[in-house]
Amino acid sequence: MKLHGIHVPHRKNTAQLPPVRIAPPKTVVIPMSMHIGRPAKPVVKRGDEVKVGTLIAQADGYISAPIHSSVSGKVQKIDEITIMNGSKVPCILIDSDGLQTPDENITPPEVHDLDSFIDAVKNSGSVGLGGAGFPTFVKFVTKDLSVFKYVIINAAECEPYITSDTRTMLDRTDSIKKGIEALKKYLGVKTFIIGIEDNKPEAIAKMKELAANTDGVSVKVLPAMYPQGGEKVLIYNCTGKIVPKGGLPLDVGAIVINVTTLAFIAEYLETGMPLVEKCVTVDGSAVKEPKNVIAPIGTTFADLLEAAGGCKEDPAKLLYGGPMMGITAPSADSPIMKNTNAVIAMGKKEAKPPRTTACINCGSCINHCPLRLDPREIALAYKTNDAEALEKLCVDLCMECGCCSYICPAHRPLVQTNKLSKLVLRQYQNSKKEGK
Numbered sequence: 001m002k003l004h005g006i007h008v009p010h011r012k013n014t015a016q017l018p019p020v021r022i023a024p025p026k027t028v029v030i031p032m033s034m035h036i037g038r039p040a041k042p043v044v045k046r047g048d049e050v051k052v053g054t055l056i057a058q059a060d061g062y063i064s065a066p067i068h069s070s071v072s073g074k075v076q077k078i079d080e081i082t083i084m085n086g087s088k089v090p091c092i093l094i095d096s097d098g099l100q101t102p103d104e105n106i107t108p109p110e111v112h113d114l115d116s117f118i119d120a121v122k123n124s125g126s127v128g129l130g131g132a133g134f135p136t137f138v139k140f141v142t143k144d145l146s147v148f149k150y151v152i153i154n155a156a157e158c159e160p161y162i163t164s165d166t167r168t169m170l171d172r173t174d175s176i177k178k179g180i181e182a183l184k185k186y187l188g189v190k191t192f193i194i195g196i197e198d199n200k201p202e203a204i205a206k207m208k209e210l211a212a213n214t215d216g217v218s219v220k221v222l223p224a225m226y227p228q229g230g231e232k233v234l235i236y237n238c239t240g241k242i243v244p245k246g247g248l249p250l251d252v253g254a255i256v257i258n259v260t261t262l263a264f265i266a267e268y269l270e271t272g273m274p275l276v277e278k279c280v281t282v283d284g285s286a287v288k289e290p291k292n293v294i295a296p297i298g299t300t301f302a303d304l305l306e307a308a309g310g311c312k313e314d315p316a317k318l319l320y321g322g323p324m325m326g327i328t329a330p331s332a333d334s335p336i337m338k339n340t341n342a343v344i345a346m347g348k349k350e351a352k353p354p355r356t357t358a359c360i361n362c363g364s365c366i367n368h369c370p371l372r373l374d375p376r377e378i379a380l381a382y383k384t385n386d387a388e389a390l391e392k393l394c395v396d397l398c399m400e401c402g403c404c405s406y407i408c409p410a411h412r413p414l415v416q417t418n419k420l421s422k423l424v425l426r427q428y429q430n431s432k433k434e435g436k
């Protein structure tokens, strides 16, 4: 079986540029929902003094993550703000004092076994930093360590423009190695595969050097073929194993972890400083000086664009993430979140949607879908609100990679329709469960 994909322009303009750390902005806006699962619950109130790393919101439930202040300063207010998925969520606004004083209670966690390791990862606030935002600790929870056969380190970074993981590989190689050692020690995994696309020669050299000096680590250089970094695609291309329909990586013995997430975990174990800042690629045709910027979580798009020299023209579209899977930001006041790896500002020409025409039944969308779904049929079922057909067409498996829309000669908005179809199917399945 061959998993399909598409060739997209790489535009890795910033790969050679070491990230620039910016001064803390005047105010950070920190959403309580920066992860998959329940939003965190604020534990601070207006007027409270906080420092860098102070807990400001605790996890609410099992699938959730704590949130820490990314600046030192004072809580200005807690307000409901529209975030990237269009929903309003509580956000903590903190006025920075510009000093970035670390919280004095921060110390490295005491880790001596699997449980204390899982607790540490949970308390670090770590979520999938490659964009997924899934609370990291959940991947490590098990009653039986023998289920973990191998770890795949996701270093594919297959979206155009984004180079923040590339910079992790070049600048934080030592942390990646320490992260591997930690997973060996606490999860008992012996086999590690670093999956990386062949368009990153310097990073490949670094990872091969790391592998040569670390037992059990190999580097799998993969063709630059989007979406190489999709979890199921990467597992297949690194191991030949197919995750069963509706299954999880663990069903084939795999843990998939983003390379920057792994580096962060190692750094947290050493310092105890939770997840409070991000390296973000700032690029797009409207950006004057594309670069990677290290900024406190909650920094707005406007502050990041300013750090990249401002804009050549008024951005017609602002994106969280790359052009394939990125989500439109409501405005330049939108804040970067834990799982933001890029801020893309598109000029008018780049953002202009192509003219949509009728489907010509060419089959390209099916042929290029990595999961071999049928977006053309899905669109028809959506149009007639046929939830049963959507279920049969397995639209719930769609990973929203956008290959179908990209390749469609009629420029049909297929991925957008799939997203809406998934909602229709979810409602149908929920009402079936409730016996309606």
Ligand code: SF4
Pocket (backbone or CB within 6 Å): 368, 369, 370, 371, 372, 373, 374, 375, 397, 398, 399, 400, 401, 402, 403, 404, 405, 414, 415, 418
């Ligand atoms: S968006 Fe969904 S249907 Fe379209 S190519 Fe990706 S996985 Fe397939």
Ligand code: SF4
Pocket (backbone or CB within 6 Å): 358, 359, 360, 361, 362, 363, 364, 365, 366, 375, 376, 407, 408, 409, 410, 411, 412, 414
């Ligand atoms: S790629 Fe576009 S035109 Fe071709 S079958 Fe799919 S929806 Fe129709």
